Amino acid sequence: MTLREVQDILNAEVICGEHLLDREVNTAFACDLISEMLSSASSDTLLITSLTNPHVIHTAEVMDAIGVVFVGGKKPSEDIINDLDHGNIPLLSTPLPIFNTCGLLFSNGIEGCMRGKAQ
Amino acid sequence: MTELHQTAVNKPQLTLRFKIDEKDFLIAGESASKTKKALQQLGLKQEIVKNIAIIVYEAAMNIVIHATHGKIKIIIVPDKVIVLSEDVGEGIPDIELAMKEGYSTAPHEVREMGFGAGMGLPNIKQCSNELDIKTTVGSGTTLTATIYLNPADTKQVETGAMYV
Numbered sequence: 231m232t233l234r235e236v237q238d239i240l241n242a243e244v245i246c247g248e249h250l251l252d253r254e255v256n257t258a259f260a261c262d263l264i265s266e267m268l269s270s271a272s273s274d275t276l277l278i279t280s281l282t283n284p285h286v287i288h289t290a291e292v293m294d295a296i297g298v299v300f301v302g303g304k305k306p307s308e309d310i311i312n313d314l315d316h317g318n319i320p321l322l323s324t325p326l327p328i329f330n331t332c333g334l335l336f337s338n339g340i341e342g343c344m345r346g347k348a349q
Numbered sequence: 350m351t352e353l354h355q356t357a358v359n360k361p362q363l364t365l366r367f368k369i370d371e372k373d374f375l376i377a378g379e380s381a382s383k384t385k386k387a388l389q390q391l392g393l394k395q396e397i398v399k400n401i402a403i404i405v406y407e408a409a410m411n412i413v414i415h416a417t418h419g420k421i422k423i424i425i426v427p428d429k430v431i432v433l434s435e436d437v438g439e440g441i442p443d444i445e446l447a448m449k450e451g452y453s454t455a456p457h458e459v460r461e462m463g464f465g466a467g468m469g470l471p472n473i474k475q476c477s478n479e480l481d482i483k484t485t486v487g488s489g490t491t492l493t494a495t496i497y498l499n500p501a502d503t504k505q506v507e508t509g510a511m512y513v
Binding site: 262263264265266268269273279281283284285286287288289291292293294 | 374375377378379381382385395396399402403406407410462463464466467468469471472475
């Protein structure tokens with residue numbers, strides 16, 4: 231499915247990257263630990279997290295994430311959004327908590343991802 | 350902060366340098382992002398670029414969390430990339446323990462930011478072909494991670510100036 235469909239399913243607000251919502255999403259990874267994102271998440275995956283600090287956005291860039299969904303209605307501060315070079319990473323915010331977010335996406339066909347391993 | 354230069358024509362070598370200060374958490378991610386952009390400009394494969402960026406991110410974060418200050422150098426030669434991280438700090442009392450996934454001595458406030466999961470050194474090992482750690486307790490740590498490149502990965506390294 232596309233990021234736009236993800237946005238619909240999660241009733242998410244697009245923080246930035248509106249022009250990139252046609253990107254195809256096949257896998258997702260939910261986590262609040264930076265190192266785990268770096269070690270386990272493969273490229274081209276959707277990152278789901280409740281962390282909203284600048285490190286998460288750097289991490290998403292480094293791991294080539296398709297996009298980031300912030301759960302529980304959380305959003306990075308305006309300063310973070312304005313300061314960071316996040317042009318290639320669409321950022322979304324859903325009011326849903328992390329379990330519901332993952333459950334909805336999983337039941338709509340998004341699979342979990344593990345780096346280097348087909349799931 | 351970032352210095353990039355190309356030395357002798359017959360032995361191409363590019364070096365990226367980052368100075369890392371204690372508690373400067375943003376510099377770690379920025380160093381990784383800049384490394385990634387520079388290596389992408391060289392035309393290296395996406396997976397290799399990502400592995401090197403992860404090594405830089407984790408090594409820089411180790412300096413930010415555990416050391417007083419340090420520096421990271423990324424040296425790119427035709428057949429390999431070397432990430433050299435040198436810090437002045439407390440050193441690692443037990444490397445074997447530090448290499449264990451989940452073992453962490455990071456303070457609580459660092460973990461709240463999503464760091465200090467005890468995956469730093471294991472991640473660096475996973476992303477490199479060779480890893481060498483020299484540490485002296487009370488003095489500091491030098492980490493050398495080497496990633497070997499196939500000729501197909503490096504076809505553009507010998508040409509091209511780049512800016513980060």
